[in-house]
Every structure is written in structure tokens, then in C-alpha cells.
Amino acid sequence: MTAIVSVERLDKSFGPHAALREIGFEIHAGELVTLIGPSGSGKSTLLRHLIGLTRADRRSHSHVRVLDRDVQHGGRLLGASREQRRRCGYIFQQFNLAGRLSVMTNVLIGHLGAMPRWRALTGRFTQQERDLALRALERVGIVGLAHQRANTLSGGQMQRVAIARALVQEAEVIFADEPIASLDPRSAREVMEILQRINREDGRTIVVTLHQVDVARRYCRRAIALKQGRLYYDGPIAGLTDVRLQALYENAGLDELESRQPDHRIATPLHAVG
Numbered sequence: 564m565t566a567i568v569s570v571e572r573l574d575k576s577f578g579p580h581a582a583l584r585e586i587g588f589e590i591h592a593g594e595l596v597t598l599i600g601p602s603g604s605g606k607s608t609l610l611r612h613l614i615g616l617t618r619a620d621r622r623s624h625s626h627v628r629v630l631d632r633d634v635q636h637g638g639r640l641l642g643a644s645r646e647q648r649r650r651c652g653y654i655f656q657q658f659n660l661a662g663r664l665s666v667m668t669n670v671l672i673g674h675l676g677a678m679p680r681w682r683a684l685t686g687r688f689t690q691q692e693r694d695l696a697l698r699a700l701e702r703v704g705i706v707g708l709a710h711q712r713a714n715t716l717s718g719g720q721m722q723r724v725a726i727a728r729a730l731v732q733e734a735e736v737i738f739a740d741e742p743i744a745s746l747d748p749r750s751a752r753e754v755m756e757i758l759q760r761i762n763r764e765d766g767r768t769i770v771v772t773l774h775q776v777d778v779a780r781r782y783c784r785r786a787i788a789l790k791q792g793r794l795y796y797d798g799p800i801a802g803l804t805d806v807r808l809q810a811l812y813e814n815a816g817l818d819e820l821e822s823r824q825p826d827h828r829i830a831t832p833l834h835a836v837g
């Protein structure tokens with residue numbers, strides 16, 4: 564099976580604090596994998612290593628590969644080619660849209676990497692490219708907002724624009740860092756449903772960090788769980804039993820346990836994740 568993401572012996576420290584220790588795993592084509600764990604366990608730091616925004620410790624033997632190319636090796640970042648960047652899509656909690664531009668233009672920005680350089684510089688798009696963007700907006704259910712400015716949208720709508728942009732980009736792997744953290748429960752559900760659908764229908768590989776265990780259980784088949792910077796669990800989401808989850812979150816504060824409740828009410832930690 565093709566490894567889309569491969570991580571070996573990843574160590575990362577911030578000063579004296581060990582944020583990641585000896586992390587290793589592979590993610591294969593077509594998987595929808597969630598990175599979960601308590602606040603501060605290293606989920607976002609790990610994701611940032613995968614996308615080349617953070618480098619591992621210099622003296623480590625760490626190795627990160629994405630789509631058959633080295634992202635970093637031994638703490639040295641290796642610059643991604645234009646082609647490599649085109650093949651990876653990113654969705655962040657804070658949407659990362661150009662607020663003053665229209666929804667349509669934001670989506671078309673996803674296509675820049677596939678355009679001839681001279682035309683990308685002029686920012687002129689063909690009718691065919693516009694149709695591609697409209698089809699992507701249709702798939703995420705907001706084609707009616709194509710000509711609205713991005714900064715007038717709700718959080719859920721903005722996240723759909725970010726997904727449509729990744730679709731137009733024809734990204735083979737999508738990295739999503741807490742894509743639903745700022746959304747209300749209904750929008751969060753809708754965004755996760757869209758991610759699940761494009762994973763199932765297009766076979767795109769998706770790696771998503773999540774705070775809510777119930778959401779991870781509903782939409783993801785595999786979980787990679789971190790605890791205090793170490794790999795705590797890697798396997799089918801069904802294998803993350805209540806007992807394992809309780810151990811994973813056992814030092815978590817009340818706020819965090821509450822946020823893991825589907826409806827934000829807390830009973831006991833065990834029920835909170837059941």
C-alpha cells in the first residue's frame with residue numbers, strides 16, 4: 564500500500580519542554596485519520612511538522628515524507644516544489660481566506676499551482692476554471708454564495724470555501740488543523756460530513772486534528788492519539804475504548820472534558836466520551 568505520509572523518530576523540543584518524542588507512523592492512500600489527544604499533547608505541533616511549518620530537533624534522526632518526497636530530515640526542512648505544494652491541501656481553524664475577495668476568487672486561488680506561471684501572475688481564469696470552482700462550491704453546498712465577499716460569511720461557510728479550494732486544487736492529501744474548533748455543533752457536523760464524503764467519493768487522504776472524541780468516532784476510521792508528546796494509540800477508532808480514552812484524558816481539566824461531550828454537558832469522564 565502506498566504511504567502518503569510517513570513519519571519516523573520525530574522529536575521536537577521547545578526549550579527544555581519535550582513536545583514530541585519518538586513519533587512514528589504511516590498513513591496510506593485513501594485513509595481518513597484523526598489526530599487526537601488532550602490539550603498540549605502535541606497534535607498541532609505534529610501536523611505542522613507534516614506540512615513543513617515546523618522543523619524537528621536538529622540532532623534527531625527524524626524523517627517526514629509526504630507523497631514520496633522528504634518534507635524534512637534530521638531537523639532540516641527541504642523546500643517543497645510547486646508541484647508538491649499543489650498536491651497538498653490545508654484547512655485551518657482560522658479559515659485562511661482572503662476576506663476582501665469573493666468566495667469564487669478564494670476557491671480559484673486553489674487552482675493557481677496548476678496554471679502556467681505567467682497566467683497565475685495575471686490572476687486571469689478561464690471559463691473552464693470558473694466552472695470547476697462552481698462545481699466545487701456546489702459540492703460543499705454554497706454555490707449561491709460564489710460572488711459574496713469571503714469576510715461576510717459565517718465560520719461554517721468559510722470552512723466550506725476552504726474545502727472547495729482544496730477540491731479545485733485537486734489536492735491528494737488534505738491536512739486539517741482543528742477545522743471545526745470555532746464552529747457551532749451543526750456547522751461542525753456539516754463540515755465533517757463534507758470531509759468524509761470527499762474522502763469516500765474521491766479517495767482523498769485526510770489527516771485532521773480534532774478536540775472532540777465523539778466527532779472523531781463518528782467520522783474517522785483510524786485514530787492516532789498523543790499523550791504528553793508520545794504516541795499513545797494508533798489503530799482503528801473502535802479500538803479507542805472508554806477505558807483507553809479515560810486513561811488518555813485522565814489528567815485533563817474539567818473544561819476539556821466538557822468540550823468532549825457531544826452536547827457540552829458533563830456526567831463523568833467515562834460517559835463524556837461514550
Ligand SMILES: Nc1ncnc2c1ncn2[C@@H]1O[C@H](COP(=O)(O)OP(=O)(O)OP(=O)(O)O)[C@@H](O)[C@H]1O
Nearest residue numbers: 577580582600601602603604605606607608609774
Ligand atoms: N511555538 C511554541 N513555543 C513553545 N512551546 C510551544 C510552541 N508550540 C507548541 N508549544 C508547546 O508544545 C506542546 C504541544 O502543543 P500543541 O499546540 O501541539 O498541542 P495540541 O495538542 O495541539 O493542543 P490543543 O489541543 O490545545 O491545541 C504544548 O506544551 C505547547 O505549549
